[in-house]
Amino acid sequence: MKRIIFDRFTEHITLAQQVAASGILEQVAASAVIIKNALKNGKKVLFCGNGGSAADSQHLAAEFVGRFQKERTGLPAIALTVDTSILTAVANDYGYDTVFARQIQALGNDGDVLVGLSTSGNSKNVLAAIDVAKVKGMQCIGLTAQGGGKMTEVCDICMAMPCSVTARAQEIHILIGHILCELVDGE
Template sequence: MVIKELKDHQQVIQKVIDHLGGDIEAACMMITAVIQKGNKVLLAGNGGSAADAQHIAAELSGRFVKERRALPGIALTVDTSALTAIANDYGYEHVFSRQVEALAQPGDLFIGISTSGNSQGILNAFEAATKLGCKTLGLSGRDGGKMNDLCELNIVVPSNITARIQEMHILIGHILCKAVDDLF
């Protein structure tokens, strides 16, 4: 079982290497341009994708590898009062879009993470971010889902297996953080 899991992981990462290098490079340019202009990065996802959003935000506001100044990375998944109030008053599908409306400014970057590419709360957040003039980056899997039409760049991990998609999302997140570190 262990060898099969490792080989499955290896097959997906090889597909990422073969087919997504250009998209990942474009995402690196997107996030570094936002940081260089003094804007912030907002991130959101559900479940494991929420954990990835929090992880990436922490790497920005804390540090990734290199000692540098703290950077504005905000996970929209961590404020339980906002999440529960918005879900109660507007519906769960609005928990991220309402926060984007409250926190985002033109030129900020919203990163939405969804293994299916169809999480309604993430889709609504992309719409809100676009209306506010934010840059938009998606991390998805399978066929990219509806996120393909709602973000400037949707990095679609070529797999239907949630675990493999999430493994690649955090790898891509770390590559983005490395690109940011390289600015300093």
């Protein structure tokens, strides 16, 4: 048991060090600028993902709307994963692949930012949301794992973790999300 625990900590630390030594740091900084500029211009940030990425979407939206580390006014952010009535109605009427795209269609505006989380980078509903967001004039930021999948082709910035283990990639996604919150709060 102790060996498994030690190994997981070691994997996490190693991945964090790999990311810190990669070009992803520049992508984090560029993403922070995109988000800060959108918020300064009265726009909002929308988040989407499935499973653990849905939970991360909710977590990060909460950090923007509530507060991160310092007191400030709430920032406009929405997790498209939280309204079960919308999710189930859209999935029932149009199919699950459209649950986020339909919400972007209704809530997204030119200048808003979409942050899509998908460890495969190939989640059909996240890709469909990105397609609609691009048509609406939104910038799209992706958080993925090894290789980045199709999201590397359609996002303005796609941060692909150099890891094929979903859990480790998601751990770094939330670290990056917290860094984005700190950078947005910081200046």
